[in-house]
Amino acid sequence: MKNLTNRSKIVSNKKMSFRERIYFPAILGGMRITFGHLFRRKTTVQYPEVTREFSDIYRGKHVLKRDDEGRERCTACGLCAVACPAEAITMVSAERKPGEEHLYREEKYAIVYEINMLRCIFCGDCEEACPKEAIFLTPEIVKSEYQRDRFIYGKDVLVEPADPAKRVDVSKRQTAKVLEFKKDKRYKHNK
Amino acid sequence: MITQIIYKALLASFILVLSLVVAMYSTLIERKVAGWFQDRHGPNRAGPWGLLQPLADGLKLFFKEEFMPASADKFLYILGPSLTMFVALLTSAAIPWGPDIVINGVVYPMQVADVNIGILYVFAILSIGVYGIMIGGWASNNKYALLGAVRASSQMISYELAMSLSIITIVMMSGSLSMREIVAQQHGFHWNILYQPLGFLIFLVCAFAETNRAPFDLPECETELVGGYHTEYSSMKLGFYLFAEYINMFISGAVMATLFLGGYHFPGIDKLGLSPNVFAFVSFMVLFTKITFFGFIYMWIRWTLPRFRYDQLMKLGWKSLIPLAILNVVITGVVILLNQ
Numbered sequence: 001m002k003n004l005t006n007r008s009k010i011v012s013n014k015k016m017s018f019r020e021r022i023y024f025p026a027i028l029g030g031m032r033i034t035f036g037h038l039f040r041r042k043t044t045v046q047y048p049e050v051t052r053e054f055s056d057i058y059r060g061k062h063v064l065k066r067d068d069e070g071r072e073r074c075t076a077c078g079l080c081a082v083a084c085p086a087e088a089i090t091m092v093s094a095e096r097k098p099g100e101e102h103l104y105r106e107e108k109y110a111i112v113y114e115i116n117m118l119r120c121i122f123c124g125d126c127e128e129a130c131p132k133e134a135i136f137l138t139p140e141i142v143k144s145e146y147q148r149d150r151f152i153y154g155k156d157v158l159v160e161p162a163d164p165a166k167r168v169d170v171s172k173r174q175t176a177k178v179l180e181f182k183k184d185k186r187y188k189h190n191k
Numbered sequence: 192m193i194t195q196i197i198y199k200a201l202l203a204s205f206i207l208v209l210s211l212v213v214a215m216y217s218t219l220i221e222r223k224v225a226g227w228f229q230d231r232h233g234p235n236r237a238g239p240w241g242l243l244q245p246l247a248d249g250l251k252l253f254f255k256e257e258f259m260p261a262s263a264d265k266f267l268y269i270l271g272p273s274l275t276m277f278v279a280l281l282t283s284a285a286i287p288w289g290p291d292i293v294i295n296g297v298v299y300p301m302q303v304a305d306v307n308i309g310i311l312y313v314f315a316i317l318s319i320g321v322y323g324i325m326i327g328g329w330a331s332n333n334k335y336a337l338l339g340a341v342r343a344s345s346q347m348i349s350y351e352l353a354m355s356l357s358i359i360t361i362v363m364m365s366g367s368l369s370m371r372e373i374v375a376q377q378h379g380f381h382w383n384i385l386y387q388p389l390g391f392l393i394f395l396v397c398a399f400a401e402t403n404r405a406p407f408d409l410p411e412c413e414t415e416l417v418g419g420y421h422t423e424y425s426s427m428k429l430g431f432y433l434f435a436e437y438i439n440m441f442i443s444g445a446v447m448a449t450l451f452l453g454g455y456h457f458p459g460i461d462k463l464g465l466s467p468n469v470f471a472f473v474s475f476m477v478l479f480t481k482i483t484f485f486g487f488i489y490m491w492i493r494w495t496l497p498r499f500r501y502d503q504l505m506k507l508g509w510k511s512l513i514p515l516a517i518l519n520v521v522i523t524g525v526v527i528l529l530n531q
Contacts, residue, residue, distance in 0.1 A: 037227070041230070042232050044231050046232070
């Protein structure tokens, strides 16, 4: 078999030489190596004070987007729930009443939208499946909790604030290339 | 007389507290050093630089559930850790911690008990130490604990031989069994390590085995024996076992410093011209530095070497260290005879 690296050593069961049998040279060699590590730069990231640099397109907690007028984009079609390999998404749809046009963009909307963050594997398939550009993954981290049921995130957590200043920026995940890809004829409904 | 007794009581309690505090902080330093060796920071969340970590650990041990196996021998089960702790704290009595202090013209020695057979006392206490582990492992009524205890006893008995043999050369050179006398003879830079390097090396290796530290930590060997002799222990009883190990490290460091590194002596000791009490303090700090150095070596070795296999351990003890120690005794004897 060809070696992948040239660091492999051929092991043999030959008798140890005197130098090897008295252990001390090897022990001192080992101690020299460990001592060298004493003053190395520490690799630890001191988490709450320092955060590791995240990728712009890190797949963390989800956000349910609003459109430019502040209306919820989600129309409760359920494609994200179907696409979800972990079956983490559930929703209940409802019909938009007259007078709610400023709240929901389409005639149908999700009255309940829940993602179980313990099931979610953060693959981003929901985002890819969404025909309405409504759900996106953000670089925000899902926080730890003491109770399991608190990991089921509802609309109160997921929907972004209506205030334009507090909107979640997803432009990094929605580049021109992505938009072009979504215009593929298989996504004709996406216009 | 009364003042002497009060002084002795004070000194004894000071050394007791010192050993306990040092052992407490050794646990933190051990973890810190382990971290640094592995390019980590080590505990640094409890207080500045993790200084409150030992307190937190102690508190945790106190509040943990006190579990006792139903089939355990109750009396022996409690006796085990108590004995280990007791014995670990006893040894420090014979160690001279510094030169005499003079207050109002009265001389107070910095040694709790100047036993004229100091070395014998230390070794006697050390050999009792194995009982704590043996009894604890036996009383737990658990096969892993028993295996650990059996390993511990045979290991400690085997290495005691080589250890004593390496000390005999020191006794031959100094002609005294008193720790105080041995330290006095190493005045300045006449340290025993310079005359007995082989003896020191043997003693050092045996000290690792006696304190059950890596690479000879087979009695607790978590990869084979779950937790070894303290498998069935929890709460502060476990704490006592773990704590005793660190006290043993501290005390064995003190013994090694006393016997081989000149105790509280340091080169240029005569040229300072300090008042006796300041001098005593400086000397004590010198001894303490030496002990700290040994403590660091213990940790350094622990995070460098893998554990020995049991047959390797026995082979090293019986076939290498004991013959070497005997050879060392013979050579020392010949040299002493020739110099007479």
